[in-house]
Amino acid sequence: MQSDLTLLEQVKSGKIWGFPGGIHPPERKHLSNQTPIAQANLATHYYVPVKQHSGKEGEVLVKLGDKVLKGQPLTKPSTGLSLPVHAPTSGEVKEIKPHISAHASGAPELTLIIEADGKDDSVPAQPFNDWQAPETDALIEHIKSMGIAGLGGAAFPTYIKAHPAHDIELLIINAVECEPYITADDVLMRYHAEEIIEGVEILLHTTGAKLCLFAIEDNKPEAIEVIKKACEHKNNIDVRVVPTKYPSGGEKQLIQLLTSQQVPSKKLPIDLSIVMQNVGTAFAIKKAVIDGLPLTERVVTVTGESITNPQNLWTKLGTTVEDLVAQCGITAEKDQRLIMGGPMMGFNILDSQMPVVKATNCILAPSKYHVPPRGVEQACIRCGDCAAACPAELLPQQLLWYSKSQEHEKLEEYDLFDCIECGACAYVCPSQIPLVQYYRNSKAEIRQAEEDKAKAEKARIRFEQRQARLEREKQARLKRHQEAAERRRQALNQDDSAKDKIAAALARAKAKKQQQSEAPKETGKLEDTSTAVDNSTDAAPNQAIDPKDKVAAAIARAKAKKEQKAKQALENSKSEQAPYAESKSSPTHEAQEQATDEKTPEQIKKERVAAAIAKAKAKKAKESSNENEQAAADKSTMTEESITDKQDVDASESQALKTPEQIKKEKVAAAIAKAKAKKQQAKHNADTLTEQGNE
Amino acid sequence: MSIIFYSLLALAVLALIFGAVLGFASIKYKVESDPLVDQIDALLPQTQCGQCGYPGCKPYAEAIANGDEINKCPPGGEATIKNLADLMGVEPKSLDEAHGEEDVKKVAYIREDECIGCTKCIQACPVDAILGASKLMHTVIVDECTGCDLCVDPCPVDCIDMVPAPSNNKYWKWDQVLIPTKTIN
Amino acid sequence: MKFMSNALMSSPHGRVRQSTNQVMRQVMYATAAGLAAQLIFFGWGVLIQIALCVTVALLAEALVLSLREKPVRATLSDGSAILTGLLLALSIPPLAPWWIAVIGTAFSIIIVKQMYGGLGFNLFNPAMAGYVVLLISFPVAMTNWQPPAELMAQSITYLDAITIIFTDFTIDGYSMSQLKLGVDGISMATPLDNFKTQLGQGFTASEITQAPIYNEHAGIGWQWINLGYLAGGLWLLKNGIIRWHIPLSLLASLTTCSFLYYAINPDLGLTPVAHLLSGATMFAAFFIATDPVSASTTVKGRIWFGAVIGVLIFVIRQWGGYPDGVAFAVLLANMMVPLIDYYTKPTAYGHKARG
Structure with missing residues (x-):
């Protein structure tokens, strides 16, 4: 508490402390601050981005074709940091689609496109009459529902800052406007000083701050005069004139200027019991609370040497840059730059369809002479000019x-x-x-x-x-x-009867073992043949062998494959397809040929399905062998029938997954799968097959 | 003779004292650090993709700690190799091509109308980022997907694609062009 | 009007109109006064050395740039190579043989500057590194300054300067050692060289400074050269090309050291004024030590950097093996820059302890 008191005492001395670094770029403010604030022409279409503030976008309340009135909420704030947007004029919701956003990247964001009907009819105003009541929750809710965001540039939802959880000692109204060219705040103060002070009083009430400092840069004598006059009798609002230096309007720099305190790194002004609001925001709050108007328009400076009539305009949010610039007139030089914001911190407008949003304070079309574009980057000579200019004392x-x-x-x-x-x-x-x-x-x-x-x-x-x-x-x-x-x-x-069952099972197992001991001899004989089959590109020898031998050969091949598997870990799954797919039935060489020849482009999809099925089978086989050791042991002694059965089960299973219409497809697929198996046997991989199919 | 004896004695006493001091210091000022495996694991991208030949990042971290090469992690790429080299105190090498190439960050995407609900991808996913049940359509939780590629192979109907991870405005860099632009006037 | 742009460029959009090229050019202009004084006292040789060094600097830079496949024309036009050549030329004896200039400049540009990555990346001041290499390799040629013109037995013409630089002899056949003979027939060295030699032979400071090469403040000619560079340096300061930190702290620390020593040991040391107006003091303070690339980059660091150079200049002049210590002092200070920078990093906004 002690330190807080010191803060106010310090501040009350009226001293301006200054901050390190800073620069003095040509101000060029006289271009646009000579005339009163004009009204932007009613455009035919307005592009209202759903998200115009920092935080989360609201939920869209309207649908295509809806008629909307000016000031009607178009979105409803969602949970968390969120604000609604309001219709800038009366008309019809034409489109709801991503549109180029008011961001340096121009990345499209969801935008409501409203076709104006030209009547500009409003919903009835909803003033909040009892704003001086000690309970501020309803007032804060009202400010939120009116869509008020910080108009200084960051567009942080104002309702958060207007009612911080932290105790606030000091409210700072930022009317410094240190960016060259921009005069939106300047003219707003000149012509709406009384209303701004009303807004400040509302903010003082909601934040509970004991003092308000109204900071204006000394290059705006007219504004200083009217504001001083407007708060003559307010003893809790002090006007502070700060020397012109960029970036004295930066939040941290201004706090340092006025209080000599620094906002600790990664902390907020609130941690110093300070809250800062832009002067435009104060005005918007007055409009929302006393006049009951949501935030649908703001002052935008359209300026620069290339603009025919540089001026400030009351601009409906959602107006395109194109419309705004057209109203003021432009004489474009070669490679004319259009900048949203000021020359120091604004960004290039990539497309003039970009809309004006809550954070837009300036559209700048400078000449090359006055805002020289950057040339070719040269090597850093470590001259240190940058360190001298840095207001944050970085290197x-x-x-x-x-x-x-x-x-x-x-x-x-x-x-x-x-x-x-x-x-x-x-x-x-x-x-x-x-x-x-x-x-x-x-x-x-x-x-x-x-x-x-x-x-x-x-x-x-x-x-x-x-x-x-x-x-x-x-x-x-x-x-x-x-x-x-x-x-x-x-x-x-x-139970004794179970014992008999066990005995029977043991007997069966013995019989199987016997069989097993015979089997290796048989396969051993066929080993050479199967190798020959594996290596040959022609499947003809396969046909010559009678069905019984064929199965034996298949088993042998399966074994050979298994050996191969150990060597070729990568082709593992694919090579396993071969023996199983083949042993399922007795495919003819001709059928395969046919299948390959008949492949038309339309069949490529079928082929893929086929490949998938073949793969599935191979996987299943692999899985069953890997996961269940018992099953694997059985498989090694499997007879011709059991293999065939297994494959049939597989086939029927995969058929069960398919719709009846696909059965035909599947048959073709099976054929192709067989073809594939053959090909693989001939040491071609599946990719080659697909290529052939495509040919 | 006694000179030799005294000098030996002096040396022995000195050795004892220094030994005691060193021993005390090593206990008193012991630097608590993570085991090497955890430090290595923290540098790996945790895609659990197995491209390194180990079933997950932790096993690879253990292998590195036991002397395996540090350049087998394609998802981590050169940056990870450099970090690993710094940690292990060895020279950074280029990525071992045998394990794959560095690629843009990707996430799995299931073409849901083609999914047959076999749950094979769910079993393959190392980070449980696929949602679904038997005979029901599956989908990928994009935020949890590490882009490991392991679900693509098990899919019997090949309905999983690896698509580049979605980018957002939050981390937009000033030289990235997001919209088509040209100068007209 | 439909408007589109492809300029994805971050703010700010404007900039100051001062470019690196202009900085380099202004530094070159600022040498004019000192250069004029050098011309008056040491004759045409200075100009020939400048021509030699600048040509070699440009050629060497162009060669390395093309080898490194960097844009040659654009980089040459930044003027940094010309400046390095100019500064080196002003440091070497005006009648030194031509290969001195060539070797020194080539070393400066190729090894010291480009090998480290070109402009902005060199750890050491190129001109001073080149100078030190020459001084170590060819100590005789590098300390062969002829006496100021008014003390010379033979006057040197324009053609004499050319022939002696390229053939070691003047048109009349005099060699460098003959030229060094003064009007009284005694071989003459630079004031600092002479002072050191005489001191070693047991003379006191007041006895030594009776010699004709000295006047009431410092060496004949040298004080004007130093004053010339001081004027140029002040002009640079006024134009904001250099900052006051390095020159001021350098001169202050040199003055302090020499004053303390002179106060204690008036027989063994030069006066502070003589220190300030002798040798390359002013040249170093305003043109060498202020090279931003190899100097410290923080404000506090620059003050330390200048102070270190000042102390080192004094120490080398007083006790070192070479008559002047500027080049060594600058190089030693260059080595300390990373350390200085590390310990003088300013506290950024928001990091100050709240009190």
């Missing part, structure tokens, strides 16, 4: 070095995230290095890397939890088996 030259070499740790060590991207460093750089661009990219990279890291950590945890779960399940299965075995043993002891 831009070092940051550049580490940005280029992507040393993220070093960048954080050199406090990259305390960079406010004011552009003073790049402005003074004699080597014309786009420093801010490097920092922005590095910031994006670091954030991305952090997110990747968090994601990797999450993936690691999920992986480990999965492993643990699988292990648990395995243990549970084992336990079940043991219990079942235990039960059987008990049942056995109780």
Whole structure:
């Protein structure tokens, strides 16, 4: 508490402290502040982005074809940091689609396109008469429903800052407007001083601040005069005239100027019991509370040497840059730049269909002479001009070095995230290095890397939890088996007839063993033949062998394949298809040929299905052999019938999955699968087959 | 004779003292650090893709700790290799092509109308990022997908595609062009 | 009007109109006063050396740039190579043989500058590194400064300068050692060289400075050269090309050291004024130490950097093996730059302890 009191005491002395660095670019404000605020013409179409503030977009309330009135909410704020947007004029909702956004990237965002009916009819005003009541929750809700966002540039939802959880000592109204060219706040103050002060009083009430400092740069004498006059009798509003220096209007810099305090890194002004609002926001709050009008228009400066009639305009949110510029007239020079915002922090307008949003304070069309474009980037000579200009006392030259070499740790060590991207460093750089661009990219990279890291950590945890779960399940299965075995043993002891069954089973097992000992001899004989079949490209010898031998050969091949499998780990799954697909039936060579020849482009899809089925079978076979050791043991002694049965079961299973219409397809597929198996046997891979099919 | 004896004695006493001091220091000022495997694991991208030849990132981390090469991780790419090289104190090498190439970040996408609901991909997914049940359509939880590719092979109907991970405005870089632009005037 | 742009360029959109090329050019202009003084006292040789060094610098830079496949014309036009050549030419004896200039400049540009990555990446001041290489390799040629014109037995014409630089002899057949003979027939060295030699032979400072090469403040000619560079440096300061930190701290620390020593040991040391106006003091303070690439980059760091150079200049002049210590002092300070930068990083906004 002690320190807070000191804060107010310090502030009340009226001292202006100053901040390090800063630059003095040509102001060029006289271009646009000579005339009163004009009204932008009613356009035919308005492009209202659903998200015009920092935070989450609201839910769209209207649908295509809906008639809307000016001031009607178009979206409903969703949970969290969210604001509604309102119809800028009366008309019809023509389209709801992604449209170029008012962002440097121009990345399309969901936009409501409203066709104006020209009447500009409004919904009835909803003033909040009882705003001085001590309970402010309803008032804050009203401010939120009116869609008020910070009009200084960041468009942070005002209802949050108007009613902070923290105790607030000091409210600062930012009317510094330090960016060259822009005069939107300047003219707003000149012509609406009384209303602004009303808005300030509402803010003082909601925040509970004891004092308001109204900061204006000393290059706006007219505005200073009217504001001073307007708050003559308000003893809790002090006007502070700050010297002209860019970026004195930056939130952190202005706090330093007025209070000598620095907002600690990664903290907010609220942590110093300070809250800052833009002067335009104060005006919008007055409009919303006293006049009951939602935020549907704002003052936009249209200026620059290429603009015929530079001026400030009351512009409906959603007006395209194109309409606005057309109204003021433009004489474009070669490669004319259009900038949304000021020359120091604005961004190039990539497409003039970009709409004006809550954060848009200026459309600038400068000449090359007055705002010289950056030339070719030269080497940094470490002159240190940038460090001298940096208001955050960073070392831009070092940051550049580490940005280029992507040393993220070093960048954080050199406090990259305390960079406010004011552009003073790049402005003074004699080597014309786009420093801010490097920092922005590095910031994006670091954030991305952090997110990747968090994601990797999450993936690691999920992986480990999965492993643990699988292990648990395995243990549970084992336990079940043991219990079942235990039960059987008990049942056995109780029931004698079971003993006979066991004896019978043992006898069967013996018989099988005998069979087994004969089988290897048989397959051993056929070993050579099967190898020959494997290596030959012609399947003819296969046909010569009678059915019984064929099965034996298939088994032998299967064994050979298994050996091969050990060698060729990569082709594992594919090579296994061959013996099974082949042993299922006795395919003829001609049929395969036919199938291959008949392949038309339309059949490629069928072929894929076929491949999938073949693959599925192979997988299934593999799975059964891998997962169930008992089954694998049985398989080794399987007779001709059992193999065939197994394959039939497989086939019927996969058929069960298919719709009846697909059965025909599947038959073709089976044929192709066989063809494929043959081909593979001939040491061609599946890719070659597909290529042939395509031919 | 006594000189030799005293000098030996002095040396022995000195050795004892220093030994005691060193021993004490090693206990008192012991640097607590993660086991090497955990440190390596923390550097790996945790895609659990198995392209390195081990069933997941942790096993590969263990293998590296036991002396395996550090250049077998395609999803991590050169950046991961560099970090691993720094940690292990060895020279960074280029990525071992045998294990694949560095690619843009991808996520799995199931063409849902073609999915037959076989649950094979669910079993293959190392991070449980696929949702679905038997005979019912499956889908990928994009935020959880590591892009490991392991679900693609088991799919019997080949309905899983690896698509580039969606990018968002949050991390937009100033040299990325997101919309078609040209200069008209 | 439909408008589209493909300029994906981050703010800010404007910039100051000062470019790196202009910075380099202004530094070159600023040498004019000192250069004029050097011309008056040491004759045409200075100009020939400048022509030689600048030509070699440009050729060497062009060669390396083309080998490195970098844009040659654009990079040459930044003027940094010309400036390096100019500074080196002003440092070497005006009548030094031509290969001195060639070797020194080539080393400066190729090894010291381009091998480290070109402009902006060199750890050491190229001109001074080149100078030191020459000084170590060819100590005789590099300390062979002829006496100021008014003390010379033979006057040197324009043609004499050319022939002695390229053939070691003047048109009349005099060699460099003959030229060094003063009017009284005694071989003359630079004031600093002379002072050191005489001091070693047991003379006191006041006895030494009786010699004709000294006047009431410092060496004849040299004080004017130093004053010339001081004027040029002040002009640079006024134009905002260089900042005051390095020159001021350098001169202050040199003055302090020499004053303290002179106060204690007036027989063994030069006066602070003599230190300031001798050798390359002013040249170093305003033109060499202020090279931003190899200097410290923080404000506090620059003050330390200048102070270190000042102290080192004094130490080398007083006790070192070479008459002047500017080049060594600058190189040693260059080596300390990373350390200085690390410990003088300013506290960024929001990181100050709240109190």
